[in-house]
Amino acid sequence: MSDLASFSKEYEKALSRTLAQYKPWQFRVGVAYQFDDNVVLKPGTDVGVDISGEEDSSIVSTLSVLYSPLLNGPFSLRCHYDLYNNMHFHTTSHNLFTQAVSVVPGYTIKNSLLSLPLSYAYFWVEGDPYMSLLTMKPTLQTAIAPNHIGQFTIGYDKRELIEGALNRDEDRDGDVFNASAGYIRLFREGKGVFSVIYEFSNDDTDGKNWANTGNRFIASCLIPDLIKKTNLVLAGDIFLQEYKNTHTVFEKKRKDETYTVSATAIAEVVKALYLNLQYSHIRADSNISVYDYDRNIYTMGFEYRF
Numbered sequence: 001m002s003d004l005a006s007f008s009k010e011y012e013k014a015l016s017r018t019l020a021q022y023k024p025w026q027f028r029v030g031v032a033y034q035f036d037d038n039v040v041l042k043p044g045t046d047v048g049v050d051i052s053g054e055e056d057s058s059i060v061s062t063l064s065v066l067y068s069p070l071l072n073g074p075f076s077l078r079c080h081y082d083l084y085n086n087m088h089f090h091t092t093s094h095n096l097f098t099q100a101v102s103v104v105p106g107y108t109i110k111n112s113l114l115s116l117p118l119s120y121a122y123f124w125v126e127g128d129p130y131m132s133l134l135t136m137k138p139t140l141q142t143a144i145a146p147n148h149i150g151q152f153t154i155g156y157d158k159r160e161l162i163e164g165a166l167n168r169d170e171d172r173d174g175d176v177f178n179a180s181a182g183y184i185r186l187f188r189e190g191k192g193v194f195s196v197i198y199e200f201s202n203d204d205t206d207g208k209n210w211a212n213t214g215n216r217f218i219a220s221c222l223i224p225d226l227i228k229k230t231n232l233v234l235a236g237d238i239f240l241q242e243y244k245n246t247h248t249v250f251e252k253k254r255k256d257e258t259y260t261v262s263a264t265a266i267a268e269v270v271k272a273l274y275l276n277l278q279y280s281h282i283r284a285d286s287n288i289s290v291y292d293y294d295r296n297i298y299t300m301g302f303e304y305r306f
Helices: 001-020
Strands: 025-036 038-045 049-051 054-068 075-088 098-107 112-115 118-125 128-136 139-145 148-162 174-187 192-205 212-227 230-246 253-270 273-286 293-306
Touching: 139 273, 212 253
Parallel strands: none
Antiparallel strands: 025 054, 025 293, 038 049, 054 075, 075 098, 098 112, 098 118, 112 139, 118 128, 128 148, 139 148, 148 174, 174 192, 192 212, 212 230, 230 253, 253 273, 273 293
16 A cells, blocks of 8 residues: 555544544454556665566555543543555565554643654565664644644654665665644534645665655545445645755666555445445656656455454
8 A cells, every 4th residue: 555545544544533432442454455557665775676567466454453542631642553464466576564553642732732653663575574664753733723723743764674785875774854734624524634735854865876855745635425434535645856966876866756646435334344445546757767657556455443
């Protein structure tokens, strides 16, 4: 699942939590069939990226555990565990397994919520350790007016690849600093959500060829009950990256423009069992051809929530 797909689906998850009868423990188990017409996963350890150029099908399985105790006063706490496993039918070199844990303490101040999301994720590729990612993102959400919310974040990511790069200039270990500002509009009695976010990032990698600054624009909209018991999530993402150094192999500064759009329909088939249908299109436009690709992902699956 792409970053954008995960981002947009969080709206639907948040909505279901507010509508459901409160309980401290919540679980989600999912399984899906996915077709990818250009399997893309990881940068290579020498030069370039490992874009297979192949289409393939896969089985995606997920598990999510949320613990959110009801605390007295202005404090809140959410603890997450998430598992993601993508097993390809043929391109097994791109099989991906991840586990992530996160803790989100919060504090309410009048009409604002201050939170400090902390998360740690570990990635395996083809069964071998691949990467670890530590993330911290202090976030302030404040009510500007009824149904209008402003959101501001600053963040830090620590990324470490387990296998060292064969070419030192291709080393992607590094520190990512980012900041964002966003606007959230609630509609249909708070069941619908429209959001726009701008984020600036500075990716300070150990290798010269990957250090970059980025400007990202994200828009997402949750339309509830489009059809009976069916929600629709539409999302778009533009990520513009300027690389800081002249590439040591291609002898020019790299520029990437990545455009992503997705549409997700989520329907409750029977009580607590949901059908998820998703389409994502990714266009990566780079002035260095090895980083340039198109990708379409189709996903159909079921998720049980309890």
